[in-house]
Amino acid sequence: MLVRSRTSLKQGGALRAVDAALILSGMLILWIGNYTDIDLALADAMFDRASGTFPWHHAWLAERFNHDILKTILQVMGVTVVALAAWDWARPRTYWDAPRRTGLRVLALSAILVPTCISVLKHFSDSHCPWDLQRYGGREPYVRLLEMLPAGVSPGQCLPGGHASSALWLVAVAVFWLPHRPRMAAAVGGVMLAFGLAVGWMQQLRGAHFLTHTLWSMWVAVFVVDVLYRTLRPAERRAELA
Secondary structure (H helix, E strand, O other): OHHHHHHHHHHHHHHHHHHHHHHHHHHHHHHHHHHOOHHHHHHHHHOEOOOOEOOOOOOHHHHHHHHHHHHHHHHHHHHHHHHHHHHHHHOOOOOOOHHHHHHHHHHHHHHHHHHHHHHHHHHOOOOOOHHHEHHHOOOEOOOOOOOOOOOOOOOOOOOOOOOOHHHHHHHHHHHHHOOOOHHHHHHHHHHHHHHHHHHHHHHHHHOOOOHHHHHHHHHHHHHHHHHHHHHHHHHHHHHHHO
């Protein structure tokens, strides 16, 4: 009983830390996108004025490997995880404990919901991709997240970054270390966020996204995983008490 109480305290502290991180990071990303020129400064550095192009636009590493090959690998991984979770739901594995089962289900649902949520949010976004902007040889104006589009300009639907979502569902891997090892869970989650950032960064090199597009994708991924874990955790507790 005492062990369970300590575990609950650890978990409560970890979840409160995630809540605080989401609030603070959300405010920071909003500030970066609306009150600084960090997005533009980074895109300017990646853009070659002489040729009028983003040199990495069609680079093999950024386009073929990162956007095509790696994305396909991650999608296959996602389908495999979903299939495994569905199999366990239909025929529960007796040798899997409740935390492991919760981790698998959160991971499987994240593989579906993280890309889906980001895709849906993109459809409501006015922001254009860098390579479409007048600043970089395109036709569209640069509009910040909280600004209105000029009359006659169509929404860009480029925020959050969609490609990064193909990797960011892996943030849910951290759940396998909860609730007993919250520090390890935080470390694993950080590594997966860094991986998603790297995938998004390659798109930024191509001129496909700004930094804040990727940061918002990271934020959404953590939020989705957090909600899923909080939703499925009660079922895990009941299984432990059974």
